[in-house]
Amino acid sequence: MLKIGVLVSGGGSNLQAIIDKIESGYIRNVEIVTVVSSKPGVFALERAKKYGIEGTCISRKFFNNIDEYDEALIGHFVEHKVELVVMAGFLSILGERFNKYYTNRVINIHPSLIPAFCGKGFYGIIPHRHVLESGVKVTGATVHFVELEADTGPIILQKAVYVEEGDTPEILQKRVMEQAEWEILPEAIKLFAENRLVIEGKKVLIKKTAPVLSAASKKYSI
Ligand code: GRF
8 A cells, every 4th residue: 555645735626636536446555644734724634634634734934944844744754654745736845855855756746848837936827827928839737756956857747738719827727737637646646556657867667567576686677
């Protein structure tokens, strides 16, 4: 059973998408053991509570520096035996210690086709505003492994969404969530749980079946 911890900061629609895919049996052998919000009272915590998932708020503002915040988050996830951390609309920053401890075990959903419309300051509705201002015809969402620099880790899955005449940032955001985010984030978790993701440099290979760990070589043979 893969134990996952989900980091949230707002409405939790991506968290809901994960819960729904687990409840439906599409994702198997995965358990959300904790939901951590960077802000108190967000609807994402209500969603967790409704499914009996322990939710808590660990806010950056109660810590003196990023290292202490990292340590608090690591301590919480270790206590819950979390093996994969999922950032689902998490708006706080994870520092070096967190990234070092959970190397290649943190994934994030970003509302654009990285490397477009991403990086510092591109979160929530903002990427969609830039998409409309730029006149591009296609946008979408990306799930990637997290590295220290925002939105730079190896890309796991992407899904494209057409920009339509008359789109506002809000309309476009909703379509990207419905058509892309709520599909590819659960799918990435399923692939991780099935041990089908192999990172090679900046690339992520998706294997048809889990690689076999040969006892002798202690390496995956594909
Ligand atoms: C989503 O658009 C996600 O791509 C971005 O923040 C938003 C979170 O929405 N990272 P929700 O809290 O999952 O509803």
